[in-house]
Amino acid sequence: MKAAIILVGTELLNGAMVDTNSIYIAEQLNKYGIEIEFKLTVRDIKDEIYKTIDYCKKNVDLIIMSGGLGPTIDDITKEVIASYCGKKLIVEEEELQILKEKFVNVGIPFKNINVKEVEKPEGAISFRNDVGMAPAIYINGIAAFPGVPRELYNMFPKFINWYAKEYDLLQDEIYIKDIITYGIAESLIDEAVRDLFTENGIYYEFLVKDYGILIRMQTTQSNKNKVEKITKKIYNKIGEFIFGEDDDRLETKAVELLRRSQMNFSVAESCTGGMLASTLIGVPGVSDIFKEGIVSYSNEAKIKRLGVKKDTLDIYGAVSEQTAREMVLGLKTDVAISTTGIAGPDGGTKDKPVGLVYIGIRIKDKIYVEKRVFKGDRGRVRKKAVSQALFSLIKILNEDV
């Protein structure tokens, strides 16, 4: 079965927005063995959308559209679908009531213009939007979703479940396994694992993400055992760089290991400025073991909140192994993590360049401090420092506890 993705929105063509919706859609459709033949991005112009639908209809079985379901004058996707299908736009009383209730719930006055959000071509099926206003719709091989990613994520699973049942698609046609590495270059992973993929029908690729590089293996369910064997071999070759699989992330893995070893923790951040705490607090249920975070950006805060010695700051500087060490000593939980560095763009010197970061980790009375120099702009240096701190914590917890 073949599909096309149509992204509607002038802003997607003039550089204002990077499209992530189509990546999500492709992944979801791939699970059911539906191939994406092509992706089209069009402006909010009736004729152009119409032509595009017509072109896709002649080439694929299923069209997924994203964008243009809102209430404003440039939201015309449903109108064009109706016209293409020779249907009129209708409003179902029940859907209108649900919409009005949503407006009451969020405390925004409902205006006539908003009725448009529940308009749909006569005969179209709707999928309930739990996180926004306009429902997704489906009619005659065309599904239309809002352009707002979280609304798409909310409704796409409902749609694809329904569609798979309707067309007897089996979900487990495709089997995907991700192995997640950190701290190793793509070319080195490639060199290490390339020879393992000699079997026909097992496809692999590398996906570079913020939290590491994924080795994604894709095949059919019948090859699952073979993938497991390859997985073992990959661990044998580059296991030291692997921190998880599939839905694992650095922070979920770190919290899982901390919880398993029944240790509470806290963090003291300088250059990462709350990003490490924020990332860890993103893990649901962390509150039972996370005690506190100190964003000790000024020297004053390092001294007062963490008991870093004034002498240490004077002699070695705020960005130093000694300071990172005293920062973790200042926190009284079982485990403590500290970061201190120069995120840039200013503040670098020859000895202490922009990108220099010290990461301190204390597990009870054992202290580890590592020095890194990260490349990139302010945001990049801070993100890399957070990822490195989490990866180092995972490694230490795996080995030493």
Next chain:
Amino acid sequence: MKAAIILVGTELLNGAMVDTNSIYIAEQLNKYGIEIEFKLTVRDIKDEIYKTIDYCKKNVDLIIMSGGLGPTIDDITKEVIASYCGKKLIVEEEELQILKEKFVNVGIPFKNINVKEVEKPEGAISFRNDVGMAPAIYINGIAAFPGVPRELYNMFPKFINWYAKEYDLLQDEIYIKDIITYGIAESLIDEAVRDLFTENGIYYEFLVKDYGILIRMQTTQSNKNKVEKITKKIYNKIGEFIFGEDDDRLETKAVELLRRSQMNFSVAESCTGGMLASTLIGVPGVSDIFKEGIVSYSNEAKIKRLGVKKDTLDIYGAVSEQTAREMVLGLKTDVAISTTGIAGPDGGTKDKPVGLVYIGIRIKDKIYVEKRVFKGDRGRVRKKAVSQALFSLIKILNEDV
């Protein structure tokens, strides 16, 4: 003049790569007033590329292709263009010599397969590639570039200069102005501003971002004055919801106002768990006025680090107006911000549901506490709390200081 962009490459459809080339191409073409009608992403399959070129040819004047110019078997872009134009593929001796020299220069042996990189449809013009191997080509309204971004960036200016001369295109640069709102629904903005856009040639749209909703106005430089007039009228209508323009963000605006009023600041976070500090520390140069952040996730930390009274926590709870108030009192800087709330997914009750957040702001000895109930998952509630805290701070600083 209208153009289409065709991106060639199976990897662009399965989520392995995010496309940035088309954003660059769109910006360059916009400078000459060339509109992008649509963008198509296709797999490395001859028939599909052919069909796509055919579809574009029927709709636009200029096709820009990216990808598929390399030496390997899946690089078929030039072959398809030749076949579409009814030309044979040729190799010019001079271009072959240049290519061979490049191989000598980088010390890679030249193989027969590499000849393909200088093949082109008979009659096509080439543009020299200073940073890679395959030149870009142009024939009959179709230009083809490599998919590697730095090679595209190297040759696109050469192409567009030549093309603009050939077709007498003047650079009538596009003028874009963004007005950034917060805390007002898209439909209400639309209602307020719709009547202001009566002029021809001034196009507007709404872009929903994490940090607010943008009103984007787009026109040519010659209409700049008209946009300024409209901008003033927009401020008159919904000024209370506007916090900035163009590159402004909530955090940059907040830091700018704090710096202007010469006040230092610190934050105390519970539910946002470091995200507020991290967002503010993302602003370069903030270190002179940001003193510290306390992620007081546990009651213990609230008491010990911020001096919140145990009684307050016992009587009113950690998520309460009183606690938010005592949190900002516990920080000793000129300005202090606090958040305390229930981010979910667990921990909600009937009286204090998931999404309930108290935001405290202290400007010297004036304290403001606001109560909000945000919808969405854990990540969403935390992000909204951060944005709301920043927006409220901006409003207070604008009004009261």
